[in-house]
Amino acid sequence: MLAGINMKPEFHHHTALITGASSGIGAAVAHALAARGASLVLVARRAMELKRVEREIRSSASESTAEIHCIPADVTAAMDRQRIRDFLEQKQLPLHILINNAGITSHARFDETQSDVLRRTMEINFFAAVELTAQMLPLLKKSARPTGGRKSIVLVSTPSGLYGIPGRFAYSASKAAGHVWMEAMRQELKADQIQCNIICPGYTRTALRQSGLDGQGNTIQEEQAKEAKSPHYMAVQIINGIIKNKRLLLTDTNGRFVYWLRTLAPGLLERIMAKKLAKDLRGSVE
Ligand SMILES: NC(=O)c1ccc[n+]([C@@H]2O[C@H](COP(=O)([O-])OP(=O)(O)OC[C@H]3O[C@@H](n4cnc5c(N)ncnc54)[C@H](OP(=O)(O)O)[C@@H]3O)[C@@H](O)[C@H]2O)c1
Secondary structure (H helix, E strand, O other), rough: OOOOOOOOOOOOOEEEEOOEEEOOOHHHHHHHHHHOEEEEEEEEEHHHHHHHHHHHHHHHHOOOOOOOEEOOOOOOOOHHHHHHHHHHHHHOOOOEEEEEEOOOEEOOHHHOOOHHHHHHHHHHHHHHHHHHHHHHHHHHHHHHOOOOOEEEEEEEHHHHOOOOOEEEHHHHHHHHHHHHHHHHHHHHHHHEEEEEEEOOOOOOOOOOOHHHHEEOOEEEOOOOOOOEHHHHHHHHHHHHHHHHHOOOOOOOOHHHHHHHHHHHHHHHHHHHHHHHHHOOOOOOOO
16 A cells, blocks of 8 residues: 555546556556556556556555556657557547656756757657647547546646756756646636646656666666655655646645745846756766
């Protein structure tokens, strides 16, 4: 059982589609939603890892999920997004919660970043989320809201999407674009009673720092941040953000600090960020 999760099945009769469910935060959210009674559609490229997540959920006595479906797919590929939609329609599955979580980071200065790296980062973190949502929106709209339940589109973002982080402009830009998309969509979907929740987890112990890109497109190998929390902890925050219908949820002090400082004291924030960049360039990240 996951610490901190209230075991009441708040997501009974809900179907949730989670991208990037093969590891890290996405896999933890799958466990947490299963523990609360949701049926799951799990999406990521690595079929075996998806199956492992499915097995782990099924073997956990406390996590009784109505149904689990795994769809190996690359969310940046239009054909794969269509295949996900076709799968749900053929199985006549409803859709209540769409969690756009699949993502990569990229760490490099602007003047040292190849344009292909920026495009790949935007493709996964922004365009894939937007275009998968466009595919799924008709299904979300027509699925009846479970009694006492909710319909939600979630963007798993980052505090780096609140401000241009030096040495990480591509990651910041890809998530910031997602924020304004979600803000516009939230207002447009009010009449459909579909909530739009932007959730910005703080540092989390996942593979993100071994799957991201440097400026040349090579995979980065960075250590975890010292203050990184567990994916399970973050999953609980995300679930609570959905239940409380948070417009923007910042899970840690760093995020809240950036959020307020960028408006109240932007000069001070720039000085802090300049120190961080200098430290990163010396090779000691965070
Ligand atoms: N870790 C942190 O400190 C942190 C902090 C704030 C926000 N976040 C956000 O949390 C989200 C999840 O990241 P994580 O930290 O859990 O890292 P992770 O363990 O590396 O998870 C990334 C997931 O995205 C999937 N993915 C990547 N590219 C994909 C593609 N083209 N198509 C389908 N799936 C794809 C990966 O699965 P496959 O490789 O199997 O496709 C994997 O399941 C990201 O959006 C990240 O920006 C993380």
